[in-house]
Amino acid sequence: MMETISHLSLGFGVALTLKNIALCFAGCLVGTLIGVLPGVGPIATISILLPITFGLDPTGALIMLAGIYYGAQYGGSTTAILVNIPGEATSVVTTLDGHQMAKQGRAGIALGIAAIGSFFAGCVATLIIAALGAPLTKMALLFGPAEYFSLMVMGLCFAVVLARGSILKAFCMIMLGLLFSTVGTDLETGQERLTFGVASLSDGIDFSVLAMGVFGFAEVLRNLENPEARDVVKAKIGRLLPGWEDIKQAAAPVLRGTFVGGILGILPGNGAVLGPFASYTMEKKIARDPSRFGKGAIEGVAGPESANNAGAQTAFIPLLTLGIPPNAVMALMVGAMTIHGIIPGPQVMTRNPELFWGMVASMWIGNLMLLVINLPLVGMWVKLLQVPYRLMFPAILIFCCIGIYSVNNQPLDVAFTALFGLFGYLLIKLGFEPAPMLLGFVLGKLMEEKLRQALIISRGSFYTFIDYQERPISLALLIVAVLVLAIALLPAISKKREEVFTE
Amino acid sequence: MKKLVLGLAAATALAFAGGAQAQGYPTKPITMIVPFAAGGPTDIIARIVADNMSKTLGQQIVIENVAGAGGTTGITRAVTAAPDGYTIAMGHLGTFSAAPATYPGLKYDPINGMQTIGLAGGTPILIVARKSFEPKDLKEFVAYVKANTDKVNEAHAGLGSVSWTTCTLLKGILGTPKINAVAYRGTGPALNDLVSGQVDFMCDQIVSVAEQVRANTIKAYAIASAQRSPALPDVPTTKEAGLPDYQIEAWNGIAGPKGMPKEAVDKLVDALNKALNDEGTKKRLLDLGTVLPTAEERTPAGFAALIKRDADKLTPALSAAPKQ
Numbered sequence: 001m002m003e004t005i006s007h008l009s010l011g012f013g014v015a016l017t018l019k020n021i022a023l024c025f026a027g028c029l030v031g032t033l034i035g036v037l038p039g040v041g042p043i044a045t046i047s048i049l050l051p052i053t054f055g056l057d058p059t060g061a062l063i064m065l066a067g068i069y070y071g072a073q074y075g076g077s078t079t080a081i082l083v084n085i086p087g088e089a090t091s092v093v094t095t096l097d098g099h100q101m102a103k104q105g106r107a108g109i110a111l112g113i114a115a116i117g118s119f120f121a122g123c124v125a126t127l128i129i130a131a132l133g134a135p136l137t138k139m140a141l142l143f144g145p146a147e148y149f150s151l152m153v154m155g156l157c158f159a160v161v162l163a164r165g166s167i168l169k170a171f172c173m174i175m176l177g178l179l180f181s182t183v184g185t186d187l188e189t190g191q192e193r194l195t196f197g198v199a200s201l202s203d204g205i206d207f208s209v210l211a212m213g214v215f216g217f218a219e220v221l222r223n224l225e226n227p228e229a230r231d232v233v234k235a236k237i238g239r240l241l242p243g244w245e246d247i248k249q250a251a252a253p254v255l256r257g258t259f260v261g262g263i264l265g266i267l268p269g270n271g272a273v274l275g276p277f278a279s280y281t282m283e284k285k286i287a288r289d290p291s292r293f294g295k296g297a298i299e300g301v302a303g304p305e306s307a308n309n310a311g312a313q314t315a316f317i318p319l320l321t322l323g324i325p326p327n328a329v330m331a332l333m334v335g336a337m338t339i340h341g342i343i344p345g346p347q348v349m350t351r352n353p354e355l356f357w358g359m360v361a362s363m364w365i366g367n368l369m370l371l372v373i374n375l376p377l378v379g380m381w382v383k384l385l386q387v388p389y390r391l392m393f394p395a396i397l398i399f400c401c402i403g404i405y406s407v408n409n410q411p412l413d414v415a416f417t418a419l420f421g422l423f424g425y426l427l428i429k430l431g432f433e434p435a436p437m438l439l440g441f442v443l444g445k446l447m448e449e450k451l452r453q454a455l456i457i458s459r460g461s462f463y464t465f466i467d468y469q470e471r472p473i474s475l476a477l478l479i480v481a482v483l484v485l486a487i488a489l490l491p492a493i494s495k496k497r498e499e500v501f502t503e
Numbered sequence: 504m505k506k507l508v509l510g511l512a513a514a515t516a517l518a519f520a521g522g523a524q525a526q527g528y529p530t531k532p533i534t535m536i537v538p539f540a541a542g543g544p545t546d547i548i549a550r551i552v553a554d555n556m557s558k559t560l561g562q563q564i565v566i567e568n569v570a571g572a573g574g575t576t577g578i579t580r581a582v583t584a585a586p587d588g589y590t591i592a593m594g595h596l597g598t599f600s601a602a603p604a605t606y607p608g609l610k611y612d613p614i615n616g617m618q619t620i621g622l623a624g625g626t627p628i629l630i631v632a633r634k635s636f637e638p639k640d641l642k643e644f645v646a647y648v649k650a651n652t653d654k655v656n657e658a659h660a661g662l663g664s665v666s667w668t669t670c671t672l673l674k675g676i677l678g679t680p681k682i683n684a685v686a687y688r689g690t691g692p693a694l695n696d697l698v699s700g701q702v703d704f705m706c707d708q709i710v711s712v713a714e715q716v717r718a719n720t721i722k723a724y725a726i727a728s729a730q731r732s733p734a735l736p737d738v739p740t741t742k743e744a745g746l747p748d749y750q751i752e753a754w755n756g757i758a759g760p761k762g763m764p765k766e767a768v769d770k771l772v773d774a775l776n777k778a779l780n781d782e783g784t785k786k787r788l789l790d791l792g793t794v795l796p797t798a799e800e801r802t803p804a805g806f807a808a809l810i811k812r813d814a815d816k817l818t819p820a821l822s823a824a825p826k827q
Contacts (some may be wrong), residue, residue: 047541049570051550141699145685185572189685190605190662199579203571322698323714325691328540334691335542339550341790345714409569427700449688456685457656457701 004131011130011357015365020063023056024362027064028369031071034079036381038085038396039212039403042072046332048406050339058340059355063362065336066316069329070122070363074370077114077305078381081107083396085216088441089207089273090308092435093280095215097293097300104296107382108240113250113298114305114370115374116242119257121306122367125313128262129320130360135351136177136314137272137321140266142473145453146464150477151267152447155274157484158281170436173427177440179445180205187260187449200412209413210441212400213420214427214434220393240379242298250302255282261307265314272311272327273442276304313363320356322346528588528767529562535757536592540570544626544710544791548755549593551787552623555778560770572606573663574598579610582617586760588767591620592695595755601668601811604758604821613758614814618768619806620757621775622796624631624788627728628669628751629738631721633697634706641724641744644704648679658693658702659681665753666690668817669727670706675820676748690774695722708753711735727751734792752794758807768803776801 014020029048034040046065053061076087081098094114101110128136143151156174183194184204242250260282261275283299284290293300316333317389318326323344325331336346342352349356384392404413427434458464466475523626535548546568553564574597581592589642599613611617630641648655657674659667667684674680685702687693690711696702698720709726713734716723725744726732730744741749757775759768778784779795789794799805 050541051554051566054550054554139504144699144701185662187661187682187688199576201572202576214708271618318695322695322720324695324698331540331689331691332542335547338542338544338791339547339787341787343710343714343791346718347714347722407570409567410571449686453685453687453696456683459683 008130008355008361010353011359011361014059014354014358015063015361020060020358020362021365022448023060023064024067024366025369027475028071028366028373031068031073032075032370032373032377034068035072035075035087037075037399037403038079038087038216039208039400040062040406041088041208041403042069043328043332044403045072046329046407050332050336053336054339056353058337058342058352061336061340062333062355062359063366065333066359066363067366069333070309070312071370073309074115074118074374077118077301077308078111078295080112081110081301082381082385083216083392084219085396085400086211087208087440089211089438090276090311092211092438093276093304093465094301094308096280096435097295097297099361100294100296101298101301102385106239106296108378109242109246109298110301111247111378112241112375112382113302115371115378116247117250117254117257117302117306117365118309119371120254121261122313122370123364124258125262125265125310126360126364126367128314129317130283130357130365133317133321136266136317140318140322140326142243143267144471145450145457146467146471146474147191147477148267149307149447149450149454150465150474151274152443152450154477154481154484155443156278156447157481158277158439171433173432173434173437174440177442178438178444180210180437181441181444182448188452198412200408200410200416203408204445205416205441206404206407206413207419207438207442208407209404210420211438212404213417214424214437216396217417217421218402218424218428218434220396221421222428223389224393239381241375246298250298252304253279253299254306256282257303258310261310262314264307265311266317267326272308272315275307275311277439279303279307304363316359316363320348320359507511527724528764529560531589532563532565533560533568533588534590535564536577536581536590537566537568537569538570538574538581538592538594538598541566541568542591544708544753545574545581545593545595545755547791548623548788548793552593552757552778553777555781555784556771556774559774559777568778573602573661575606575609575611575663578602582611582758582760584760586618586762586764588759588763588771591757591771592760593623593755593757595665596751596753596813597665597668599756599758599810601663601817601821603814604818605663605668608659613810614807616761617758618761618763619803619810620759620768620771621802622756622806622809623775624781624793624795625728625752625754626708626710626791626793627726627732628665628706629699629709629712629716629726629735630673630706630741630749631716632706632723632724633700633702633722634722635700636703636722638724639713640644641739641741641746644724645677645746648677648704652679652682655704656685656692656702658685658687658697658705660690660693660707661686661688664690666693666705667752668821669735669753671750671824672817672820673706675823676746680820680823694721714785715793725749728794732792732794733789751813754796754809756809772801772803 034045076091077094079085079087080091080094081102084095084099086092086095098110185192185202260278264275265272283303284293286460315326318324319330325334334344401414404417468475535553537546539545557564578594578598584590603607638647659670714720723738725740725741726738727749
């Protein structure tokens with residue numbers, strides 16, 4: 001305990017220098033901005049800004065880059081709520097209830113609760129990193145390919161709950177998402193699958209191409225069809241910030257979301273993407289009236305938003321304590337550290353304590369800054385809803401295109417986004433939900449990869465997934481998955497299921 | 504930030520100066536394609552070298568990351584671009600020497616179809632294993648792997664990656680091409696499973712594994728270079744440890760489309776050499792565990808010879824590797 005306090009005071013000493021405060025602020029501001037802009041993600045931004053940090057000291061550079069990353073998580077919810085476009089996999093679920101709240105004139109409250117929930121989750125996650133970073137690393141190491149596969153299976157069972165309408169349609173969308181995830185070069189054999197000879201498909205479909213298409217472009221198309229629907233949003237903007245009632249309603253989901261998101265964030269291989277989905281599922285399952293979900297339930301925003309921010313912070317644990325990046329953004333952080341002559345590894349904590357603790361302290365300061373940046377901006381963001389369509393839609397499309405292009409510098413990606421836009425419009429017309437498809441897509445890649453890794457290691461034996469002596473975690477996760485499915489499918493509780501799944 | 508502003512100001516000033524003369528390469532920024540995501544080993548070396556080369560050339564070298572298909576997407580774009588000297592690429596062992604044997608439909612010919620500039624640096628390759636793996640040294644490792652071909656698991660960062668290429672060569676030399684190979688998406692996840700003991704061994708660049716070896720979370724059997732590395736002085740070379748045939752380095756070097764003007768080639772070679780002789784740049788490269796290229800390798804002909812030599816070394820093992 002004393003040790004943690006002395007470490008934290010060292011950290012705050014580093015983070016509270018004028019220069020580092022300024023860098024942290026710059027990072028948070030840029031992060032919020034790119035989070036708000038659809039399509040421009042933290043990966044592209046950090047790689048563009050990487051060379052600028054050459055002139056800085058490593059601690060300052062990492063403080064700024066980290067600020068961009070978690071700042072983008074704050075900003076991403078804004079676009080998801082206001083215009084129904086998830087900038088990243090972690091904000092897909094926020095579109096479900098967040099955008100509905102905006103349509104009901106509660107956009108400000110949704111934005112406010114997202115910011116407050118994120119702040120709370122960020123603070124708790126920072127404390128977790130400071131106090132438990134090293135021991136928690138051991139947990140991350142318990143997750144091998146078999147455990148990971150079982151975790152993904154459990155995640156997919158959650159996905160059914162995301163459905164707002166028919167289960168069959170949701171199931172079809174998950175399968176379609178899984179199918180999309182298999183496009184590209186086979187990892188083990190190098191064989192190209194479902195690419196039809198198109199070179200830019202050889203690395204698969206990028207998440208942002210699919211998400212910007214089926215959400216962003218399709219949403220614009222749908223709105224062009226019935227312009228009057230917008231007037232509803234225009235007419236009543238309502239209260240700007242959440243009141244006491246809202247906060248009381250959101251408090252428990254925020255706590256649960258923080259816990260779930262924080263745990264999943266530590267796992268290697270981008271476990272953080274599961275956080276918001278898991279939180280949403282949990283809230284919908286334990287809600288007294290699950291039918292409100294998908295129609296603007298505040299719990300459906302508060303929980304997942306807290307989970308995504310907690311995960312964004314705890315994702316630093318494997319990087320800082322092991323030197324192993326759990327996702328693409330953290331891999332860029334490795335690059336940033338390496339460029340500055342700090343090769344990430346298990347000894348960063350002892351060899352560069354000022355870097356480690358300075359970063360931890362800066363995360364807390366950054367979260368406070370983000371709250372201060374975001375809450376006053378809520379009014380301004382909500383006003384964006386009043387921008388006329390003829391200005392807003394071209395702007396959304398342009399920002400999406402720039403964002404897509406910046407991911408891989410491939411012009412064909414932009415064309416594919418347009419194609420997915422038409423496809424997404426078709427889905428909306430036919431009453432299919434795109435959110436389960438995106439979850440299937442995100443999990444599909446990891447799932448296939450981990451399944452094959454686990455089977456190669458076990459020499460083809462499926463027993464490895466339920467080996468209670470060697471792999472109890474995998475077995476436990478599969479049991480939970482079966483339970484989730486059983487609850488959804490058992491006829492005895494099918495009446496309750498009706499309540500959960502239908503409007 | 505200040506540096507960026509200064510850099511932009513300088514670039515603008517020079518652009519105007521260049522416009523006034525209206526001759527002499529380069530008159531506009533040069534694009535250097537890095538065929539991998541930003542932040543990886545090749546990207547870092549490219550950025551460090553390009554930073555200094557820009558000063559010599561008087562024009563900014565802009566790094567463009569075009570990732571895909573083990574780096575071959577980016578290299579294809581670079582070597583099929585207009586040969587005006589304004590599009591070059593930083594490729595590596597995989598994209599220049601191993602790609603023809605790895606990707607049957609490759610759209611470029613690294614030996615005859617491009618203009619080499621020079622080598623930027625080599626990165627030693629290490630054979631590393633999980634901490635609890637039975638063999639204590641390289642000799643035991645070789646014997647163990649040969650005796651337990653059907654039990655051992657090797658991790659690599661995906662088909663076409665440096666770890667896949669160098670490990671496939673190792674398996675070819677050991678006569679055990681059929682060892683179970685577990686593919687990961689990148690070095691990070693592969694290393695994670697090596698540290699946690701899910702897989703047995705892998706081959707990778709020193710920059711990726713040195714810190715883990717130092718922290719004793721994994722162990723290193725040997726370094727596949729002629730000399731030991733100052734970054735890990737206790738790790739013997741493959742020659743010292745009894746496997747002299749396994750010699751391979753993951754180098755990074757610059758090339759462009761065939762038919763570039765001689766002036767452009769000469770100026771780029773000169774700028775590369777000045778960068779590699781610059782104390783600051785040198786230090787940053789050495790800190791990464793990079794081996795600086797010899798005078799010969801810094802020339803177009805020397806670099807082309809290196810590409811050919813390693814291609815000849817790798818092709819038999821890669822062609823025999825189970826794939827497609």
